[in-house]
Amino acid sequence: xxxxxxxxxxxxxxxxxxxxxxxxxxxxxxxxxxxxxxxxxxxxxxxxxxxxxxxxxxxxxxxxxxxxxxxxxxxxxxxxxxxxxxxxxxxxxxxxxxxxxxxxxxxxxxxxxxxxxxxxxxxxxxxxxxxxxxxxxxxxxxxxxxxxxxxxxxxxxxxxxxxxxxxxxxxxxxxxxxxxxxxxxxxxxxxxxxxxxxxxxxxxxxxxxxxxxxxxxxxxxxxxxxxxxxxxxxxxxxxxxxxxxxxxxxxxxxxxxxxxxxxxxxxxxxxxxxxxxxxxxxxxxxxxxxxxxxxxxxxxxxxxxxxxxxxxxxxxxxxxxxxxxxxxxxxxxxxxxxxxxxxxxxxxxxxxxxxxxxxxxxxxxxxxxxxxxxxxxxxxxxxxxxxxxxxxxxxx
Amino acid sequence: xxxxxxxxxxxxxxxxxxxxxxxxxxxxxxxxxxxxxxxxxxxxxxxxxxxxxxxxxxxxxxxxxxxxxxxxxxxxxxxxxxxxxxxxxxxxxxxxxxxxxxxxxxxxxxxxxxxxxxxxxxxxxxxxxxxxxxxxxxxxxxxxxxxxxxxxxxxxxxxxxxxxxxxxxxxxxxxxxxxxxxxxxxxxxxxxxxxxxxxxxxxxxxxxxxxxxxxxxxxxxxxxxxxxxxxxxxxxxxxxxxxxxxxxxxxxxxxxxxxxxxxxxxxxxxxxxxxxxxxxxxxxxxxxxxxxxxxxxxxxxxxxxxxxxxxxxxxxxxxxxxxxxxxxxxxxxxxxxxxxxxxxxxxxxxxxxxxxxxxxxxxxxxxxxxxxxxxxxxxxxxxxxxxxxxxxxxxxxxxxxxxxxxxxxxxxxxxxxxxxxxxxxxxxxxxxxxxxxxxxxxxxxxxxxxxxxxxxxxxxxxxxxxxxxxxxxxxxxxxxxxxxxxxxxxxxxxxxxxxxxxxxxxxxxxxxxxxxxxxxxxxxxxxxxxxxxxxxxxxxxx
Numbered sequence: 001x002x003x004x005x006x007x008x009x010x011x012x013x014x015x016x017x018x019x020x021x022x023x024x025x026x027x028x029x030x031x032x033x034x035x036x037x038x039x040x041x042x043x044x045x046x047x048x049x050x051x052x053x054x055x056x057x058x059x060x061x062x063x064x065x066x067x068x069x070x071x072x073x074x075x076x077x078x079x080x081x082x083x084x085x086x087x088x089x090x091x092x093x094x095x096x097x098x099x100x101x102x103x104x105x106x107x108x109x110x111x112x113x114x115x116x117x118x119x120x121x122x123x124x125x126x127x128x129x130x131x132x133x134x135x136x137x138x139x140x141x142x143x144x145x146x147x148x149x150x151x152x153x154x155x156x157x158x159x160x161x162x163x164x165x166x167x168x169x170x171x172x173x174x175x176x177x178x179x180x181x182x183x184x185x186x187x188x189x190x191x192x193x194x195x196x197x198x199x200x201x202x203x204x205x206x207x208x209x210x211x212x213x214x215x216x217x218x219x220x221x222x223x224x225x226x227x228x229x230x231x232x233x234x235x236x237x238x239x240x241x242x243x244x245x246x247x248x249x250x251x252x253x254x255x256x257x258x259x260x261x262x263x264x265x266x267x268x269x270x271x272x273x274x275x276x277x278x279x280x281x282x283x284x285x286x287x288x289x290x291x292x293x294x295x296x297x298x299x300x301x302x303x304x305x306x307x308x309x310x311x312x313x314x315x316x317x318x319x320x321x322x323x324x325x326x327x328x329x330x331x332x333x334x335x336x337x338x339x340x341x342x343x344x345x346x347x348x349x350x351x352x353x354x355x356x357x358x359x360x361x362x363x364x365x366x367x368x369x370x371x372x373x374x375x376x377x378x379x380x381x382x383x384x385x386x387x388x389x390x391x392x393x394x395x396x
Numbered sequence: 397x398x399x400x401x402x403x404x405x406x407x408x409x410x411x412x413x414x415x416x417x418x419x420x421x422x423x424x425x426x427x428x429x430x431x432x433x434x435x436x437x438x439x440x441x442x443x444x445x446x447x448x449x450x451x452x453x454x455x456x457x458x459x460x461x462x463x464x465x466x467x468x469x470x471x472x473x474x475x476x477x478x479x480x481x482x483x484x485x486x487x488x489x490x491x492x493x494x495x496x497x498x499x500x501x502x503x504x505x506x507x508x509x510x511x512x513x514x515x516x517x518x519x520x521x522x523x524x525x526x527x528x529x530x531x532x533x534x535x536x537x538x539x540x541x542x543x544x545x546x547x548x549x550x551x552x553x554x555x556x557x558x559x560x561x562x563x564x565x566x567x568x569x570x571x572x573x574x575x576x577x578x579x580x581x582x583x584x585x586x587x588x589x590x591x592x593x594x595x596x597x598x599x600x601x602x603x604x605x606x607x608x609x610x611x612x613x614x615x616x617x618x619x620x621x622x623x624x625x626x627x628x629x630x631x632x633x634x635x636x637x638x639x640x641x642x643x644x645x646x647x648x649x650x651x652x653x654x655x656x657x658x659x660x661x662x663x664x665x666x667x668x669x670x671x672x673x674x675x676x677x678x679x680x681x682x683x684x685x686x687x688x689x690x691x692x693x694x695x696x697x698x699x700x701x702x703x704x705x706x707x708x709x710x711x712x713x714x715x716x717x718x719x720x721x722x723x724x725x726x727x728x729x730x731x732x733x734x735x736x737x738x739x740x741x742x743x744x745x746x747x748x749x750x751x752x753x754x755x756x757x758x759x760x761x762x763x764x765x766x767x768x769x770x771x772x773x774x775x776x777x778x779x780x781x782x783x784x785x786x787x788x789x790x791x792x793x794x795x796x797x798x799x800x801x802x803x804x805x806x807x808x809x810x811x812x813x814x815x816x817x818x819x820x821x822x823x824x825x826x827x828x829x830x831x832x833x834x835x836x837x838x839x840x841x842x843x844x845x846x847x848x849x850x851x852x853x854x855x856x857x858x859x860x861x862x863x864x865x866x867x868x869x870x871x872x873x874x875x876x877x878x879x880x881x882x883x884x885x886x887x888x889x890x891x892x893x894x895x896x897x898x899x900x901x902x903x904x905x906x907x908x909x910x911x912x913x914x915x916x917x918x919x920x921x922x923x924x925x926x927x928x929x930x931x932x933x934x935x936x937x938x
Contacts, residue, residue, distance in 0.1 A: 004796040004938060010856055056768065152587070157594035157755050171461075179456065179757045186761075200768040206759040209454065213895065220893035224886045231885060235878055269828055272890060272898045276835065276905065279886025283839075283879035287846065290875040318849045321794060322842040325787050329838030332783030333831055338775035340446075341831055348835070 007320060012313045016360055017305045017368065023361035027250055034257020041260050046267030046343075047203060049217065051098035051210030053185050056086055057197035063089040065196075072192050077108055078185050087339035091200070094193075098207060099185040101132055101177035109134075109154040109184045112191065116153035117146070123154070126169065132177030138166035155183035179206040217271045221252065224278045232286065240289050243366035244282055247358040251281045251351060258350050264343045273347035280326065281355025284319045285363045291315045292367075308364045316360075323356040398866045399925040408922050411914070412809055418816035441818045442565070444826030444900055447773050449766030450581035451589060452896070455756040457550050457574045459543050462754050463534070464492045466542075469667060470532070471495055472688060474512055483508055486528075494533035502527040543573065546753045551576055552745055553752050554593050576756065584765050594756050599663025599747070602655040603697065604705040604717060609654040613644045617651020618713045641712035653714055655707045660697040663710075665690025669747035671740035674732065680740040682731040684747060691727030699723040708747070715746050762896070776830035783834040791841055795848050799938050802923055803844035806915045810840045813911035814904060821907075826900030836908025842879065843916035846872040852938055861936045862928060869921055876917060884909050 047054045059065070066083055069092065073081035079097045086093035099105050103125055110123045113136075120139030125132075136142075136150065144163045151161040160170050172180065182204040190199060205213075225248050233241025255277055259266045291311040299307055330352060333345040400408075421429060421440045429437040445452050471488040474497070478485060485508070486498040497512070499505055509522045512532055519538040523531045534542070551568060554576055558566045567579040583589055613621065621644045625631050631640065645652040669684040686694055698706075698720050705717040718731045731743070764772075787807070792800035814833065818825065851868030859867065887906035890898055 002796065004800070005793045007794070010852075148591075152591050155587070155590075155758075157757065158591060159594065159752065160755060173458070173460070176456075176458065176755070176757050179759045183758055183761075198765075200765040201763065203762040204758075204760070208456065209760045216893050216895075220889055223893075224889050227885045227889065228882050231882055232878075268895070268897050269831075269901070272828060272894065272901045275886045275890045276883075276901075279883035280839070282882045283842065286878040286882060287875045290878065314853070315849075317852075318846055321845045321849065325790060325841050325845065326835065326838035328786040328790055329783040329834050332779045332786060333834055336775060336779035336782055337827075337831060337834075338772060338779075340772065340827060344828070344831060 006317075008317050012316055014313060014316070015309060016312045017309050017364060020361060020365035020368065024365055027358075027362055030257070031250060031253050034253050034260065037257050037260035041263070043256070043259055043266045044263045045214075046265045046270075047095065047098075047205045047210070048268040049210055049214040049266065051182070051205045051207045053094075053096040053099070053182060053189065054201075054203045055094045055096075055186070055189060055199055056201035057092055057094060057193060057199050059090040059092075060196055060198055064092045066092065069094075069193065069196070073189070076188055076192055077104055078188060081189075092197075093339075094189065096185055096189060098205075098210065099178075099181035101174060101179075101181045105177075105181035105184055106134060108188050109181075112154050112184070112187055113150060115191075117150055121150065123170070132172040132174035134170040134172060134177075136161065136166070136168045136170055138168075140166065142166055142168060153187075155187055156180065175208070179208065182206050213268065217268075221271070221274055221278070224275050225249065225252065228278065228282050232282070232289070235286075236289055236293060239367060239370045242370065243363045244285055244289075246366045247285055247363040248278050248282060250358050250362050251277055251354050254354050255347055255351055258347065259343075262346070264346060267343060269341060269344040270347055273344045273351065276348065277351030277355060281351060281358060284323060284356055284359035287318055287322070288312055288315050288359055288364065292364075305368055308367060312360055312364060319356060319359060323352055327352045398862065398869065398921065398928060400922055405922055408919055412812070412919065415809070415813045415816040418819050419812045422815050422819065439819050441815065442822075442824040443769075443773075444824045444829065445579055445581060445762070445769075446764050446827045446897070447769045447776070447825065448581050449584060449764050449769040450579065451583045451586035452760070452762040453578045453580075453586060453590065453593075453758055454571065454760035455550075455554075455576045455578065455593070456759045457547055457576060458755040458757065459546050459574050460492060462542065462546050463539065464490065466534070466667075467492070467495055469687065470515070473515055474532075476688075477511055477515060478508065481511060483511075494531055496525075497530040497532060499528040499530065505530065547574060547576070549745070549748055549753045550756065554578060554756075557592055558589070575759075582766070584763060586761065586763055590758060594752070599666070599711075600709045601660045601662075601694070601697075602658070602707045602709055603660060603701055604707050605654045605656065608657040610657055611642075611645040611649060611652040612655050612707070612709055612712055612714050613641055613652045614714045615716075617648065618644060621648050621651055637712040653707065653717065655709065655714065660706070661686065661690045661693050663747075665693070666747060669744045671737065671744040673737075674730070679732065680735045680737040682735075682740050682744045682747065683728065684731070684744075685728040688727065691725070694727075694729075695723065695725035698729075699725070710746055716743055772827045776827055780830055780834050780837075784837050787837055787841060791844070795844075796937050798927070799844075799848055799936075802920050802927075803841050803848070803916070805923065806844060806912075806920045807837060807840050809919055810836065810908065810912045810915040813915060814908050817907045817911065818903070821903075823903050823907075824900070825904070826897060828897045828901035829904045832901045832904030833908065835905060836912060839883065840908065840912035840916055843872075843876045843912060844920060846876055846879075847917070847920075848938055851936060855936060855938070861933050864936060865924060865928065869917070873917070876913070880909050880913050 057064075064085070066085065070081075070083050073083060073094065078099065081097075082095045084093050085091065106123060106125050113121045113123055117138075121137065123134050123136045126135050138146065138150075142150070142163045142165075147161045147163040148158050151158040156170065160172065162168050186202060186204055225245060228248060229241045229245035232244040252274055255274055258264075259270065264270070288311060291314055292308060295307055295311050299310070302310065327349070330345060330348045333341060334349055337345055418439065421432070421437050467490045471490060474488060474495075475485075483504055484500045486500050489496045489498075497508070499508060505524055505527065509524065509530055512530070513520055513522050519534055521533050521535050525531050547570060551570055555568045558568060558578065558580065563580050563583065565581055567577070569577045571577045578593065580586070580589060618641075622640070625640070625643065625647070631643070665687045667685050667687055669682060672681060672683050673679065674681045702720050702722060705719050707714045707717045709715070716731070718733055721732070735743070784807075788804045791803045794800060795803065811833070814836065847868050850872040851864050854864040854867045855861070884906055887902050887909060891902035891906060894902055
């Protein structure tokens with residue numbers, strides 16, 4: 001059998017809080033840089049948050065020809081089309097910007113219509129500006145079957161394309177047209193690439209849903225931070241709650257900054273990572289705080305900085321070990337979980353590291369600057385603590 | 397003391413065994429599952445669409461256009477009614493949410509307002525905005541009721557249509573006030589499905605056996621023959637209901653009834669159908685209402701054909717054939733018969749669901765191919781196995797074979813409990829869900845780390861093995877609870893706010909944290925207490 005390996009000596013005596021100014025300067029720079037990067041460079045929002053189309057496609061023969069595909073993509077009239085290799089050489093992720101329900105989109109749909117139904121079939125926006133109505137022109141009377149086929153060709157609900165005389169009016173609201181144009185975008189892209197690619201995954205998020213997801217995303221991050229701070233405040237003193245909140249905001253902000261710098265896609269799973277980081281990075285902080293509270297009763301004469309130092313050193317092994325286990329688990333995700341979870345895993349990895357750092361320096365240092373003084377400790381607490389320890393010790 | 401009362405030990409053991417029992421179907425190979433009873437073997441976690449492949453479609457139900465149509469109908473009836481009463485208005489304009497009635501004579505205002513109010517009593521708000529201008533709108537209550545109805549009806553129609561494709565395990569859910577979520581596993585190209593869902597069903601009223609006739613299957617006939625027919629490849633993909641109906645009647649003419657070739661009124665003319673009760677006999681009936689032109693056509697047909705059956709044909713099958721009792725000329729009528737209220741509900745729904753009540757627009761669409769799903773399962777499994785192995789190794793190295801072993805055992809129990817919990821809750825496993833599982837593996841042992849580190853500390857203060865262990869459990873507890881609860885707060889809020897992929901992640905993460913509070917603390921405490929009684933070590937190798 002083997003003996004347990006210890007990463008740290010039994011007792012450490014690092015002067016963490018002595019370096020608090022250095023840590024504060026470093027963190028302030030990190031945070032300001034993060035905010036600046038978000039505003040200057042911006043986040044690479046996935047389609048979840050800004051709407052648009054994402055298609056994961058696998059080349060039918062050999063590696064994907066990125067240059068050729070890019071050339072085709074930019075000539076589609078779908079606005080910005082970005083391509084990237086996705087996990088393997090023969091697989092690409094095509095991202096197409098959110099389609100507007102404008103004339104360009106209707107022109108695309110018209111081309112699809114002509115291709116599917118033959119010459120003489122076309123569509124154009126109705127001139128009045130109020131609605132999103134379309135006008136569908138056919139070479140002759142539109143039969144039931146033709147109406148159904150035409151609707152399918154351009155991705156419209158079948159009941160909107162009426163059989164009968166040509167031209168027929170397709171009644172759409174402007175916002176319905178905006179949503180419909182995402183489907184047109186998919187059809188156009190697939191039509192152009194079908195000869196070279198097999199489509200493995202297709203996603204489209206319309207403007208309505210995209211806006212809502214970003215909105216609820218921001219709200220949920222705020223709520224999580226607030227809820228955790230309130231919890232810590234209730235379990236400890238209000239200063240601890242504020243310190244925890246500062247550390248949390250620090251972790252979340254720098255993670256967002258990481259997304260801005262690396263331009264990793266910020267999507268729904270990245271948001272999940274952000275929320276998990278908020279929930280998890282507080283764990284180490286709580287362990288330190290728990291010890292601080294205990295030591296406040298035990299050591300009456302120590303200055304606050306010394307007390308925080310002692311507490312941090314006493315819990316250092318814990319902090320490193322708990323972060324270590326999660327770090328290993330997340331590392332496995334980064335290495336093996338595949339491209340879909342890549343943003344998530346990288347963010348989590350960063351979160352674990354920065355969470356550990358912020359527990360040791362940021363949360364504690366904040367306590368120092370709030371001139372934290374325990375008001376609940378009574379002079380006789382020292383005695384009580386002693387009796388309690390002897391109490392346990394006399395037991396067999 | 398470390399040792400727990402006997403009843404607690406039994407309860408803990410019981411919980412672990414129950415979890416094992418519940419999680420077992422997920423871990424057994426199908427060959428073994430086939431020998432087990434169905435109710436037990438079927439209790440397995442289903443895979444999410446991203447792992448098994450399939451389509452996720454979110455539809456927006458256009459409730460506005462329903463309200464607008466209703467206002468247009470209302471303005472027609474107001475005109476008709478006022479003409480009857482020989483009152484004049486200058487103009488009735490609709491802005492999509494209300495009608496503005498401009499009067500010629502301010503003196504008529506009160507009378508006209510009353511007339512309008514009585515057209516649909518209790519449902520309309522009529523306000524005088526200027527001496528010669530009235531504003532007419534449906535009450536908020538009525539709008540809410542209507543929205544609800546439109547959504548329910550849309551969901552019902554969508555469900556029926558998806559079911560008819562024979563897709564396995566489709567999920568059709570309401571989402572919010574005006575959305576329908578459709579999730580269909582195994583469908584890679586949803587274009588056909590979208591087409592099918594948004595297709596208007598064809599409804600017609602035809603007289604029975606008058607003039608030139610055609611055969612149309614009765615509902616019972618269709619249900620009897622179609623399942624057999626649908627098995628052949630030729631008919632599986634056929635979406636033309638007329639062809640299917642003709643084939644059914646060719647195979648089994650007795651299941652069909654002859655109806656007139658001429659359509660009396662088509663379903664598009666039907667504006668409403670409701671299940672209600674006859675005010676005199678209190679029996680369940682269905683009331684319906686036509687548009688003005690539909691009402692006129694219906695009036696002519698019913699006047700000429702009293703005491704003859706009228707076939708209601710939905711998608712080429714006869715769903716009901718009530719006998720015409722009297723001429724129906726008011727634009728609305730009732731269908732009586734020996735119905736139960738369930739039957740009238742169904743019939744009203746079918747009459748209404750002739751058409752989708754509103755246009756459905758796709759606003760979110762996610763499809764994953766089955767082979768991509770298989771890749772994701774492979775990647776997720778590798779990540780999970782490697783992650784777990786790393787953590788297991790780390791714990792062994794850090795706390796030795798005994799204590800590391802107990803922590804790892806607790807982690808295994810935790811995974812078991814998460815599987816059991818997901819089986820019971822009927823939650824499905826997604827790729828982010830697997831990530832959540834891997835994270836819980838790393839977080840579950842954290843509680844053991846906190847306990848063990850405390851034990852080390854207490855032991856180095858010179859305590860005996862037993863006392864150090866006891867103190868370790870007791871004093872680490874508050875930090876463990878705080879740490880888990882804070883992460884749980886994030887998990888629960890994520891579940892509440894998140895959509896799609898986030899929900900799957902939040903489920904496994906939250907569930908894993910909850911169960912880890914049991915497995916890492918209570919369960920290991922029981923195991924360690926037994927171990928202490930057995931080994932009675934002087935000093936803990938930790």
